[in-house]
Amino acid sequence: MNNKMKNKFVIVAGIQTSVSPDLNVNLAKTAKLVEQAAKKGAQIICLQELYRTPYFPQYKNAKKDNFSETIPGESTEVFSAIAKKHKVVIIVPVFEKDSNGRFHNSAAVINIDGRLMPTYRKIHVPQDPLFYEKNYFEDSKDGYKIYKTEYATFAVLICYDQWFPEAARAVKLSGAELIFYPTAIGTIVGEKQKEGDWHEAWETSMRAHAIANSLHVAAVNRVGQEDKLKFWGQSFVCDAFGKIIKRAGKFKDEILISKINLGSNEQIAEEWGFLRNRRTDTYNSLTKKYL
Numbered sequence: 282m283n284n285k286m287k288n289k290f291v292i293v294a295g296i297q298t299s300v301s302p303d304l305n306v307n308l309a310k311t312a313k314l315v316e317q318a319a320k321k322g323a324q325i326i327c328l329q330e331l332y333r334t335p336y337f338p339q340y341k342n343a344k345k346d347n348f349s350e351t352i353p354g355e356s357t358e359v360f361s362a363i364a365k366k367h368k369v370v371i372i373v374p375v376f377e378k379d380s381n382g383r384f385h386n387s388a389a390v391i392n393i394d395g396r397l398m399p400t401y402r403k404i405h406v407p408q409d410p411l412f413y414e415k416n417y418f419e420d421s422k423d424g425y426k427i428y429k430t431e432y433a434t435f436a437v438l439i440c441y442d443q444w445f446p447e448a449a450r451a452v453k454l455s456g457a458e459l460i461f462y463p464t465a466i467g468t469i470v471g472e473k474q475k476e477g478d479w480h481e482a483w484e485t486s487m488r489a490h491a492i493a494n495s496l497h498v499a500a501v502n503r504v505g506q507e508d509k510l511k512f513w514g515q516s517f518v519c520d521a522f523g524k525i526i527k528r529a530g531k532f533k534d535e536i537l538i539s540k541i542n543l544g545s546n547e548q549i550a551e552e553w554g555f556l557r558n559r560r561t562d563t564y565n566s567l568t569k570k571y572l
Contacts, residue, residue: 290541291543295327296318323369330501372437384419404448453494464483466502466513491520500518
């Protein structure tokens with residue numbers, strides 16, 4: 282084996298925040314934190330899922346238009362200016378109303394020149410108590426997106442997408458070196474976690490995707506209590522063998538900045554052979570319906 286690693290460093294940042302009922306306050310606060318991250322050297326900056334709005338899908342019948350915006354729109358106008366000013370890439374997850382009046386849980390991706398790249402729309406949409414997302418978001422049929430930028434080639438997968446190993450494998454095979462997972466997840470106040478620790482499962486799942494696909498992962502989660510949901514924050518970055526490089530705290534707004542070496546992806550892939558030794562001839566059942 283060739284153990285000589287070709288270094289490829291990039292500085293990534295995740296912005297985890299608590300969210301108020303005022304969308305404009307949330308936009309202004311987050312823009313300030315993004316500016317701070319850029320001034321500290323971050324090159325790719327990711328916001329949390331639905332960064333600008335309260336987590337309204339915990340209610341069955343919230344008024345959609347109170348929270349939606351377009352792409353391009355108010356958020357992308359603000360963050361495009363910051364991206365261009367500081368030559369950074371910014372991932373901006375919003376509740377999108379498209380030109381046909383349909384609603385999506387989306388991530389706008391802005392390149393270093395301030396221009397919009399193709400929008401990623403959440404593919405896996407949950408429907409559970411206090412996570413009534415199918416009441417608001419269409420299941421995207423647009424497919425996964427790969428973003429080739431000056432700093433790295435990455436994918437964005439949104440929250441519930443993170444439980445699906447097929448999604449991580451799909452973007453890896455399409456060239457992703459790094460996956461960003463903007464999320465809005467926590468515990469239900471007063472409900473016992475009968476299956477086990479939800480946070481541990483959440484983090485373990487994404488670290489496993491990093492290992493299985495020999496790529497880095499950055500997860501960005503909100504903080505604070507919103508009615509019956511208590512979001513645990515603890516955004517993190519891990520390397521291509523699942524090792525936590527940096528983790529944010531539980532209870533406060535925080536800029537998580539981490540310098541990562543994407544060159545280690547290739548080294549780990551070669552040494553462990555997870556991709557090289559795949560048996561694609563045995564995988565036909567992966568696209569079959571379950572039961």
